[in-house]
Amino acid sequence: xxxxxxxxxxxxxxxxxxxxxxxxxxxxxxxxxxxxxxxxxxxxxxxxxxxxxxxxx
Amino acid sequence: xxxxxxxxxxxxxxxxxxxxxxxxxxxxxxxxxxxxxxxxxxxxxxxxxxxxxxxxxxxxxxxxxxxxxxxxxxxxxxxxxxxxxxxxxxxxxxxxxxxxxxxxxxxxxxxxxxxxxxxxxxxxxxxxxxxxxxxxxxxxxxxxxxxxxxxxxxxxxxxxxxxxxxxxxxxxxxxxxxxxxxxxxxxxxxxxxxxxxxxxxxxxxxxxxxxxxxxxxxxxxxxxxxxxxxxxxxxxxxxxxxxxxxxxxxxxxxxxxxxxxxxxxxxxxxxxxxxxxxxxxxxxxxxxxxxxxxxxxxxxxxxxxxxxxxxxxxxxxxxxxxxxxxxxxxxxxxxxxxxxxxxxxxxxxxxxxxxxxxxxxxxxxxxxxxxxxxxxxxxx
Numbered sequence: 001x002x003x004x005x006x007x008x009x010x011x012x013x014x015x016x017x018x019x020x021x022x023x024x025x026x027x028x029x030x031x032x033x034x035x036x037x038x039x040x041x042x043x044x045x046x047x048x049x050x051x052x053x054x055x056x057x
Numbered sequence: 058x059x060x061x062x063x064x065x066x067x068x069x070x071x072x073x074x075x076x077x078x079x080x081x082x083x084x085x086x087x088x089x090x091x092x093x094x095x096x097x098x099x100x101x102x103x104x105x106x107x108x109x110x111x112x113x114x115x116x117x118x119x120x121x122x123x124x125x126x127x128x129x130x131x132x133x134x135x136x137x138x139x140x141x142x143x144x145x146x147x148x149x150x151x152x153x154x155x156x157x158x159x160x161x162x163x164x165x166x167x168x169x170x171x172x173x174x175x176x177x178x179x180x181x182x183x184x185x186x187x188x189x190x191x192x193x194x195x196x197x198x199x200x201x202x203x204x205x206x207x208x209x210x211x212x213x214x215x216x217x218x219x220x221x222x223x224x225x226x227x228x229x230x231x232x233x234x235x236x237x238x239x240x241x242x243x244x245x246x247x248x249x250x251x252x253x254x255x256x257x258x259x260x261x262x263x264x265x266x267x268x269x270x271x272x273x274x275x276x277x278x279x280x281x282x283x284x285x286x287x288x289x290x291x292x293x294x295x296x297x298x299x300x301x302x303x304x305x306x307x308x309x310x311x312x313x314x315x316x317x318x319x320x321x322x323x324x325x326x327x328x329x330x331x332x333x334x335x336x337x338x339x340x341x342x343x344x345x346x347x348x349x350x351x352x353x354x355x356x357x358x359x360x361x362x363x364x365x366x367x368x369x370x371x372x373x374x375x376x377x378x379x380x381x382x383x384x385x386x387x388x389x390x391x392x393x394x395x396x397x398x399x400x401x402x403x404x405x406x407x408x409x410x411x412x413x414x415x416x417x418x419x420x421x422x423x424x425x426x427x428x429x430x431x432x433x434x435x436x437x
Binding site: 027 | 387
């Protein structure tokens with residue numbers, strides 16, 4: 001189960017989601033609609049959950 | 058008329074001729090005839106024993122649980138049918154009984170297929186191929202079980218039953234269903250079909266049997282998803298089921314199980330899951346064996362990256378789960394100017410053949426080496 005989702009930036013650009021699961025595992029999920037973890041994040045967002053976004057300054 | 062098997066008698070009496078062989082009329086003899094990957098249950102990169110398994114959990118490669126209302130222990134087992142050539146089987150053991158599943162609860166043990174792998178079945182045309190499923194099974198719980206063939210692209214289902222007749226005894230089962238002439242599979246790399254063993258069902262998904270005869274429209278409340286299901290596998294913690302030799306092939310008869318070389322079987326599994334660890338090492342283990350690393354300088358944002366080439370082309374850009382040398386998830390290790398530690402690990406520039414994995418090393422430092430293990434997942 002997804003615990004938190006945070007946008008991950010590289011060189012100032014949003015490149016992936018950093019997902020923390022209830023079991024403590026942390027994964028980096030590509031912004032690819034064919035990826036089933038990406039699909040799960042979109043579902044999680046549609047259920048009213050919020051993605052953490054701390055863009056680099 | 059198609060000929061299903063090559064037998065000595067058929068060759069001797071002329072039933073099978075050279076022209077038959079040349080025309081392709083002799084079915085099921087081609088390499089990779091088994092649509093299922095890892096039907097031999099030999100490959101289990103995630104580990105060999107999985108406890109407290111609930112919904113949507115991958116265990117042995119290409120196999121996962123689906124549904125809700127159960128807790129299992131799933132293992133790669135050495136109990137196999139005698140004399141059949143199998144070395145491992147897949148065992149499901151109930152660890153928390155559910156004697157009366159609620160309407161929406163069910164247990165399916167499942168494998169999934171890409172649409173582009175199914176085009177030769179010609180579903181959605183008048184030439185749709187029949188499918189034959191064969192497998193070995195053993196359980197303490199006798200009775201009528203289900204299999205489900207699910208077309209994800211068109212939300213359709215087809216059910217079939219098998220009966221375990223003798224407790225604690227290996228039995229081979231064969232099921233043939235007709236192809237669907239009305240609905241095909243999308244020709245891409247996404248999920249188009251699932252095959253499930255139905256082991257438990259609440260009233261939402263069992264009770265009628267329309268799917269036995271035809272492909273029917275499927276929803277979460279289709280009562281013929283598990284037609285004629287006669288057992289509740291989850292009724293007791295004494296219940297177990299072993300499965301091996303699962304083969305799904307085009308045609309109306311089951312041919313001998315197709316054993317693939319281990320390296321070929323592994324490579325096919327790695328299209329969906331691969332790892333930097335040795336095969337027998339669980340992700341998160343503190344080890345340097347196989348760790349990905351590079352030497353060089355960090356960038357202006359305090360990150361250093363390496364790009365591991367994947368072992369085989371993956372189905373789609375994978376999810377990357379990294380581990381530091383000490384096994385910490387979401388981190389990688391660095392060594393710089395005499396210091397060392399762990400930094401945040403992430404990825405970018407994802408592709409099917411590589412991704413850039415980067416580790417935060419701290420700004421203003423000249424990094425000498427970064428290292429991390431990684432697991433790549435592109436399941437269906």
